[in-house]
Amino acid sequence: MLRAFLALVKLSFLEAVRRQILHVMVLLSMVVIAIAGTVTFFDLGVQVKIVKDTGMVMILLAGSLSMVFLMSGALFHDIEGRLVYPVLARPISRAMYLLARYAGALGAVSLGMTLMSATLLALLWVHLHYVSAMAITAIAFTYLEVALVGALALLLSTLFTPAMTVALTLFVYLLGSLKMGYLQHLAERNTGLAKWVITAVSAVLPNMEAFRLKDALVHDLSVPTGYLLLAAVYGVAYAGLCVLLSIWRFHRREV
Amino acid sequence: MVSSATKLGHLTAKSAVFSAASAMPCTSGEGQPIRKEENLSQGITAMQAQWAIETRDLTKTFILRKQFHTAVHNLNLTVADGETVGFLGANGAGKTTTIKMLLDFIAPTRGQAWLYGIPSSEPAARRVVGYMPEQPYFPRYLTPGELMYAHAALAGVPPRETKLRVEIALEMARADSFAHRPIGKLSKGMTQRVALAQALVGNPHLLILDEPASGLDPVARVEMRSVLQALKEQGKTIFLSSHHLGEVELICDRVAIIHQGHLLAYGTPEELTQQTDRFVLVAEGAAPQTERNLRSLCSSLRRDGTQLVGVTDERGVYDAIALLREHGARLVSVSQQRETLEEVFLRIVANAPTTQPASKAA
Structure with missing residues (x-):
């Protein structure tokens, strides 16, 4: 069973790792991070902040966009391109197929993010001669955020066409990023049904802010371990729920 | 290029291994051999498992443009173990829909299907199946060899047997000469052979082949027929959907004729021809x-x-x-x-009652 799963993950990984979108995203991000770290405009303290800030933004942006584009079309192309038939004719469950598809794409994007992260950490090492635990933690949470975005794209891809999935995932991602600041403020300003709806929407949307430790990294702030644990559990649970819903949706889908 | 005769000679030795392996109809994911009786360990009686394929009132209704369209009507079909059955029908007759239901790609609207006694909706039913789709597509960047290794793992072939099974499958399908070329650069005929090889790599007991000769040139078609004949001689159960009636007549033990979703005739070529x-x-x-x-x-x-x-x-x-x-x-x-099978087919289809028009969906 595990061998079959790993074979599927490998197929999904090999497909994802060949996609141009991933190559372009990773290369561009690495170039931007490298420029931010090598071109000197400011004194060292400001330069390091800029490297951290740019690096974290680029890793998140490139990772999230790659994941959204990879996941949104994966199922659609497998079904429309009839690639799914020889695989589903094997003694494997659809849940395994979907999980492997997700894991393979996530593995490919993680590889790209690791290259970007290595560039960032190398530049920080050059400037500071050390790499803080906070930098590693912040990058790890970026991986978690990208995994969540991917799970969301996977869920939406079981319901919509690739273009619609990309649009909706980015829309939800954007709303999820605004949530802390904007939606809660909006809920406080409203009453009755409107307040209830905004609160419900706010609860359902993924709270992307929970994973963003960029500011803490840039300003050398510490984050309580309890918060990190809670955020990690939240991220894993949310992504897991999305994958479960995708499996449920795909289970009886006619291919 | 190695001559056909040399290849066949070489193949005979390996086929012996393949046939020997056939004595163990399939393997579990953990590589344990499973006999047919064990295969039915999930509360299924041996009586139910006397058929390699069994369908009971299998029906599929689609909604097309707000109208119900029944692609397959109450299909009752049995295929015995070791039998070669040709599934004949014109385009849109319901052949591929039936195969899709057998492999759980789509759910029947009514009725049920079993593969060796296991409901087709369970993944375990597909342990003994090798499937070759009509117009097969595979990841273009993979080579046939890489694809075979992936499918061997998916089929539950034990790691120690994988290399041999891959070699045998590629040779049987005559796909070994281009096993290291990316699939995207192969011709249609070559891709068709790769599809056959992936169907064979798990050493399946039941082969479900959807138009295996589609798009092949006459030489390749003859080669395909000889491969099917060899598989038949090994005791494989073959369920073959095809348009090439002459070939079906040459290979198949029994022939099922489906028209507008209805099974019109099912029997040996001798029984059907007058x-x-x-x-x-x-x-x-x-x-x-x-x-x-x-x-x-x-x-x-x-x-x-x-x-x-x-x-x-x-x-x-x-x-x-x-x-x-x-x-x-x-x-x-x-x-x-x-009569030739073609004449039988045309006679039976011409005499078939026309089906009622599609009814409106609510």
């Missing part, structure tokens, strides 16, 4: 004048070496025999002609 009112006459030593006279009595006449082969009706056969006697030619044989 005697015609045509007679085939073979004669030797006929002079040119005799041949000219004979031509006027026969609907067709051809020379086959020293022999004349003519086809005539019941009345013409007596006149032809008399003519041959009169001119001193030797009558070799007279036989009543049977």
